[in-house]
Amino acid sequence: MSYFSISNVSKSYDNQTALHPFSLELEKGEFLAIVGESGSGKSTLLRIMAGLEVQDAGEVFLDDEPILNPKQKIVSGYDEIRLIHQNFHLYPNSTVAENLSRPLLHYEREYAKNRVEDLLRLLGLRDYRDRYPYQLSGGQKQKVAIGKALSVEPEIVLLDEPFSSLDSIQTQRLVSEMKDTFREMGTTVIFVTHDLDDALRLTDNLIILQNGKLVQKGSSKELCERPKTKYVARLFSPINKLPDTKNSYIRPADLKLRTKTGLLAHVTDSRFLVHFNSLQLRLKESGLIWEVDDPQRKYEVGDRVYVSWDEVKVMNL
Numbered sequence: 001m002s003y004f005s006i007s008n009v010s011k012s013y014d015n016q017t018a019l020h021p022f023s024l025e026l027e028k029g030e031f032l033a034i035v036g037e038s039g040s041g042k043s044t045l046l047r048i049m050a051g052l053e054v055q056d057a058g059e060v061f062l063d064d065e066p067i068l069n070p071k072q073k074i075v076s077g078y079d080e081i082r083l084i085h086q087n088f089h090l091y092p093n094s095t096v097a098e099n100l101s102r103p104l105l106h107y108e109r110e111y112a113k114n115r116v117e118d119l120l121r122l123l124g125l126r127d128y129r130d131r132y133p134y135q136l137s138g139g140q141k142q143k144v145a146i147g148k149a150l151s152v153e154p155e156i157v158l159l160d161e162p163f164s165s166l167d168s169i170q171t172q173r174l175v176s177e178m179k180d181t182f183r184e185m186g187t188t189v190i191f192v193t194h195d196l197d198d199a200l201r202l203t204d205n206l207i208i209l210q211n212g213k214l215v216q217k218g219s220s221k222e223l224c225e226r227p228k229t230k231y232v233a234r235l236f237s238p239i240n241k242l243p244d245t246k247n248s249y250i251r252p253a254d255l256k257l258r259t260k261t262g263l264l265a266h267v268t269d270s271r272f273l274v275h276f277n278s279l280q281l282r283l284k285e286s287g288l289i290w291e292v293d294d295p296q297r298k299y300e301v302g303d304r305v306y307v308s309w310d311e312v313k314v315m316n317l
């Protein structure tokens with residue numbers, strides 16, 4: 001059996017299925033991101049993994065030991081598996097160093113002291129050790145919250161959208177810093193998020209969850225090039241339906257714009273984006289509206305263009 005193993009775990013609330021039978025095997029030190037829209041069952045799954053939620057069926061094992069749920073264990077949860085979410089709690093009247101040492105009250109004093117020093121170094125918070133939470137930025141507060149969870153040296157860290165209160169630049173920086181910290185500690189990490197970009201900053205090992213079901217597992221390249229469903233395909237870009245087909249689609253970046261040969265269309269809208277212009281086209285014959293990338297910024301609203309593509313780029317979903 002793998003280091004962390006989830007076997008056919010499922011859960012319903014009031015006869016509504018939140019999680020269909022879900023299985024997963026992770027090795028020690030592995031990083032995994034679970035991506036899914038709101039309500040797809042991500043938090044339910046993490047809470048079951050952490051022993052904080054009673055599942056209807058299935059089992060979770062860490063190092064061959066069963067993780068017991070709140071019905072089976074008096075004090076629910078485990079020091080070895082820490083769940084970190086957005087609504088972090090810091091002690092407002094305690095400094096950064098005191099916040100980090102609070103979970104270590106029952107540990108030997110010397111050990112606790114060294115552990116806090118290690119965490120301050122790992123998290124780049126040494127200059128802030130004597131500050132109070134109100135004197136910190138949102139990103140620094142979140143780092144202290146993550147540090148609190150890491151103080152007891154968990155084997156597994158479950159991140160439940162912990163960065164959603166931060167802006168995207170803070171999130172990018174924090175995710176890459178945390179990645180180094182987790183690597184240095186050898187921690188196994190599962191990160192759930194609705195944002196594929198955030199997920200990819202941590203790892204390329206992805207699971208896509210939709211309506212409580214695992215729809216696809218793989219690297220970003222595999223999921224982008226061979227998505228199994230429209231939902232997976234749309235995580236990477238909009239998709240355009242080919243005329244006169246039932247389920248064939250093409251991505252805006254895979255379309256070529258020409259002044260001759262192809263499907264005739266008119267440019268109805270153009271947006272200037274960082275790396276290309278995003279055009280909206282109306283196809284003459286079918287009337288379909290398509291999105292097309294124009295990396296050369298060549299076309300303008302009202303232009304006539306011809307669109308073509310490579311058959312290998314067509315996705316049948």
Ligand SMILES: Nc1ncnc2c1ncn2[C@@H]1O[C@H](COP(=O)(O)OP(=O)(O)OP(=O)(O)O)[C@@H](O)[C@H]1O
Nearest residue numbers: 013014018036037038039040041042043044045194
């Ligand atoms: N305690 C509960 N009682 C009843 N229904 C619940 C409960 N917790 C979750 N659900 C339902 O289960 C489904 C999955 O919820 P869950 O919170 O796991 O999804 P999620 O992917 O984490 O969503 P979000 O990203 O919005 O947090 C949702 O339909 C939700 O309404």
